[in-house]
Amino acid sequence: METAATRSKRLNAKPGKLGRDVQARLGQQLRAMYDEVLNQGVPDRFSDLIDRLEGSGKKDPQ
Amino acid sequence: MPMDESVRKAVLSAVPSLRAFAISLCGNVDRADDLVQETLLRALANIDSFQPGTNMSAWLFTILRNHFRSEYRKRRREVEDSDGHHAESLKSQPDQYGHVEFREFREALAQLPSDQREALILVGASGFSYEEAAGICGCAVGTIKSRVNRARTRLAELLHVNSAEDFGPDETTRAVLASGGE
Numbered sequence: 001m002e003t004a005a006t007r008s009k010r011l012n013a014k015p016g017k018l019g020r021d022v023q024a025r026l027g028q029q030l031r032a033m034y035d036e037v038l039n040q041g042v043p044d045r046f047s048d049l050i051d052r053l054e055g056s057g058k059k060d061p062q
Numbered sequence: 063m064p065m066d067e068s069v070r071k072a073v074l075s076a077v078p079s080l081r082a083f084a085i086s087l088c089g090n091v092d093r094a095d096d097l098v099q100e101t102l103l104r105a106l107a108n109i110d111s112f113q114p115g116t117n118m119s120a121w122l123f124t125i126l127r128n129h130f131r132s133e134y135r136k137r138r139r140e141v142e143d144s145d146g147h148h149a150e151s152l153k154s155q156p157d158q159y160g161h162v163e164f165r166e167f168r169e170a171l172a173q174l175p176s177d178q179r180e181a182l183i184l185v186g187a188s189g190f191s192y193e194e195a196a197g198i199c200g201c202a203v204g205t206i207k208s209r210v211n212r213a214r215t216r217l218a219e220l221l222h223v224n225s226a227e228d229f230g231p232d233e234t235t236r237a238v239l240a241s242g243g244e
Contacts, residue, residue: 037081050106
């Protein structure tokens with residue numbers, strides 16, 4: 001059974017005390033979530049935007 | 063002035079990561095894409111202030127983060143937009159960011175204070191060094207380190223994980239497995 005003392009000790013545990021395995025798994029989940037967006041590549045909206053900006057910038061005759 | 067081809071390439075290649083970061087910041091794909099678009103417009107309008115040879119990606123992240131912070135503060139005054147609201151908007155968009163298997167993780171992430179969340183994402187997912195993340199967030203390296211540590215600890219608490227074995231498919235499955243074991 002958890003005593004008030006151990007509970008308080010657990011809740012106040014200093015950050016950075018997580019096991020390596022837990023840190024690794026948290027990192028994996030974080031990257032998996034992030035990578036889902038990365039895998040969508042560059043939506044047309046953004047390549048079009050850059051093309052358009054580039055086009056409008058070219059009005060200055062060289 | 064036509065855009066330098068290397069600049070164009072560097073900007074475009076940063077877009078996927080900018081989007082992922084923006085989604086993690088604001089928890090809404092449409093708003094995140096607007097944020098990325100505004101970032102690109104600002105960046106290209108100020109491309110002269112980019113120092114060639116430095117990290118283009120970090121420069122763009124800095125612009126995005128600063129823009130988000132000022133917009134976020136503004137919106138917060140307009141509509142109530144706490145971390146709770148952030149979590150709700152994530153919950154309502156399961157298909158837009160991640161599979162159902164990440165649901166629990168996503169919700170836990172959304173509950174972190176925003177400074178911890180951004181530090182964790184920059185270092186743990188975007189692949190920036192602590193020094194680069196400190197530059198992006200405009201704070202000390204030690205501050206980033208402590209935010210990342212606190213974020214991990216809080217995530218582990220929210221997900222009830224004490225060891226890697228605690229990572230299950232989801233809460234329900236874990237509950238079923240636990241009750242079945244008695």
